[in-house]
Amino acid sequence: MKTIKEINEKIRKGDAVVVTAEEIIDLVEKKGVKKAAREVDVVTTATFGPMCSSGVYFNIGHSKPRIKLGGGSCTVNDVPVYAGFGAVDVFLGATAVPDDDPRNKVFPGEFKYGGAHVIQDLAGGKDVRLECGAYGTDCYPRKKLETLLNIKDLNEAVLFNMRNCYQNYNVAVNLSDKTIFTYMGMLKPKLGNANYSSAGQFSPLLKDPYYRTIGIGTRIFLGGGIGYVAWQGTQHNPCVSRGKNGIPLSGAGTLAVIGDLKQMSAEWLIGTSMAGYGVTLSVGIGVPIPVLDEEVVKRAAVTDACIYAQVVDYSRDYPQRNPRVIAEVSYAELRSGRIKLRGKNVPTGSLSSYARARKIACILKSWIGKGEFFLTEPSAALPGAESGYKVKVLNERLYKKE
Amino acid sequence: MISRKVVLHFPQKLVEQPIVFKLVKDYGLNFNILKAYVTPDEEGLMVLELSGEEAAFEKGLHYLKSCGVKIQPLSQDVVRNEKKCTDCGVCVPLCPAGALLPDAKSKRIIFTEDKCIACGVCVRICPFKAMEVHF
Numbered sequence: 001m002k003t004i005k006e007i008n009e010k011i012r013k014g015d016a017v018v019v020t021a022e023e024i025i026d027l028v029e030k031k032g033v034k035k036a037a038r039e040v041d042v043v044t045t046a047t048f049g050p051m052c053s054s055g056v057y058f059n060i061g062h063s064k065p066r067i068k069l070g071g072g073s074c075t076v077n078d079v080p081v082y083a084g085f086g087a088v089d090v091f092l093g094a095t096a097v098p099d100d101d102p103r104n105k106v107f108p109g110e111f112k113y114g115g116a117h118v119i120q121d122l123a124g125g126k127d128v129r130l131e132c133g134a135y136g137t138d139c140y141p142r143k144k145l146e147t148l149l150n151i152k153d154l155n156e157a158v159l160f161n162m163r164n165c166y167q168n169y170n171v172a173v174n175l176s177d178k179t180i181f182t183y184m185g186m187l188k189p190k191l192g193n194a195n196y197s198s199a200g201q202f203s204p205l206l207k208d209p210y211y212r213t214i215g216i217g218t219r220i221f222l223g224g225g226i227g228y229v230a231w232q233g234t235q236h237n238p239c240v241s242r243g244k245n246g247i248p249l250s251g252a253g254t255l256a257v258i259g260d261l262k263q264m265s266a267e268w269l270i271g272t273s274m275a276g277y278g279v280t281l282s283v284g285i286g287v288p289i290p291v292l293d294e295e296v297v298k299r300a301a302v303t304d305a306c307i308y309a310q311v312v313d314y315s316r317d318y319p320q321r322n323p324r325v326i327a328e329v330s331y332a333e334l335r336s337g338r339i340k341l342r343g344k345n346v347p348t349g350s351l352s353s354y355a356r357a358r359k360i361a362c363i364l365k366s367w368i369g370k371g372e373f374f375l376t377e378p379s380a381a382l383p384g385a386e387s388g389y390k391v392k393v394l395n396e397r398l399y400k401k402e
Numbered sequence: 403m404i405s406r407k408v409v410l411h412f413p414q415k416l417v418e419q420p421i422v423f424k425l426v427k428d429y430g431l432n433f434n435i436l437k438a439y440v441t442p443d444e445e446g447l448m449v450l451e452l453s454g455e456e457a458a459f460e461k462g463l464h465y466l467k468s469c470g471v472k473i474q475p476l477s478q479d480v481v482r483n484e485k486k487c488t489d490c491g492v493c494v495p496l497c498p499a500g501a502l503l504p505d506a507k508s509k510r511i512i513f514t515e516d517k518c519i520a521c522g523v524c525v526r527i528c529p530f531k532a533m534e535v536h537f
Contacts, residue, residue, distance in 0.1 A: 048488065049490070050529065112531070185492045185527065185529075186496060186523075186526075186527045188495075188496070192495075193495035193496060194495070195492060195495075270488065270530060272529040272530060273529055273530075273531060274529055275526055275527050280529075282488065282529070282530075337494070337503075337504070346495075347494070347495035348494075348495060349491055349492045349493070349494050349495040349496065350490055350491040350492065350494075351490055351492050351529075352490065353488045353489045353490040353491070354489075354491075354509040355488075355489035355508060355509040355510045355511075356488055356489060356490075358509065
């Protein structure tokens with residue numbers, strides 16, 4: 001019905017009709033799929049939540065005399081950074097914490113500052129403290145380097161997140177009789193609360209459940225700037241069971257994303273401290289869905305009431321990798337503030353910010369509306385629901401110790 | 403009608419007496435216990451929201467003082483750093499006072515300070531350190 005090229009032409013002329021993933025729901029309700037598909041050109045989806053497998057690589061430039069960090073050691077604001085590359089390239093992971101952080105020694109640990117906070121500071125234009133040690137070579141004689149760094153002085157600073165944007169996610173509860181601290185937040189005993197983490201009807205991969213328009217090379221809103229889908233994310237698992245509407249009932253698809261950190265902002269990349277668990281980065285992502293035909297609209301207009309998540313016990317089942325699912329609940333129920341579980345009215349909490357997802361979808365809509373953001377054809381498709389591509393678990397094998 | 407949150411310190415000798423009951427019976431005050439515990443040296447500590455007619459309120463407080471109860475206004479306040487809050491809502495089910503609730507329309511998390519009992523659970527668990535204790 002429409003091609004991406006035609007939609008881009010409309011964007012160029014300022015004629016494109018762009019609606020958010022929430023607005024398309026109302027539109028389809030009022031006018032039906034057929035009419036909505038004719039009227040709308042792009043649907044903007046978004047999510048904002050903690051995404052641990054995020055990181056930044058950067059090149060600090062060559063000092064005089066030169067130093068080779070590869071094989072040496074390196075910290076930024078006391079957070080260890082991986083230096084096993086060329087002379088002055090390093091990779092900073094979101095969940096890294098300083099060596100002297102007490103971690104969980106006094107439980108639950110606070111995890112006040114880690115890699116994700118460094119990423120936020122860099123994106124926010126703050127100076128950070130670099131400390132390096134190297135072994136020294138004939139061509140790179142220097143053994144020690146201590147300096148302030150600012151993102152504007154780095155050659156490249158690139159956000160590269162190997163797993164973001166989970167298509168769907170567990171609802172975490174605690175069946176034990178003591179409070180636990182997890183990556184899904186504090187869970188009170190005996191079903192004291194139920195925490196979920198998805199933007200639901202705003203979430204990119206829930207609105208394109210078969211990855212028809214989102215693929216490798218898709219241009220996106222990333223951390224306040226422009227980024228791209230680089231690959232399927234780690235643990236991409238598209239072949240899980242799906243509901244009649246095609247929506248996965250569990251985790252399923254993920255995205256690896258990449259973009260220029262220099263364009264991004266500290267508003268959409270936020271250092272996050274999960275008590276008793278660790279540091280993570282909350283990332284804002286927005287993905288445009290081109291309205292190619294009615295099928296795209298039908299999928300994009302799915303509501304929270306038709307998207308289900310699985311309730312999992314995080315006191316025993318999750319840590320022990322037991323596959324038990326306690327219940328399936330819809331995001332509409334989750335968002336109502338309470339869900340019924342085993343006869344109990346359990347209050348719900350969210351890790352993903354719906355308000356922020358909405359804001360991102362609106363920003364992306366305005367970028368496209370103003371002709372500042374164009375859509376891309378994917379260079380290659382993500383492994384799909386029929387691909388046989390599956391996440392594997394680790395089967396440990398013993399080895400002989402010399 | 404006035405309503406105020408107060409912190410009451412009961413010395414050991416008063417712990418077993420029905421003092422709060424008298425506030426209701428003799429002074430017609432309403433109370434809501436926000437927090438109560440007995441410290442290791444057996445001093446009682448109670449955070450109360452007291453309400454009633456102004457004259458009765460003052461008489462009630464005078465009665466408490468005459469019994470030897472130490473009265474403090476609730477000086478520990480929890481405030482939200484609006485710049486840091488991302489409106490995720492992970493605090494919502496943990497707040498025992500219902501002071502943190504999502505707005506149905508905007509989906510933003512509304513913090514109602516009047517309902518806050520300064521228990522501090524949100525301060526401990528907010529992933530963005532947006533909830534702060536001010537003394």
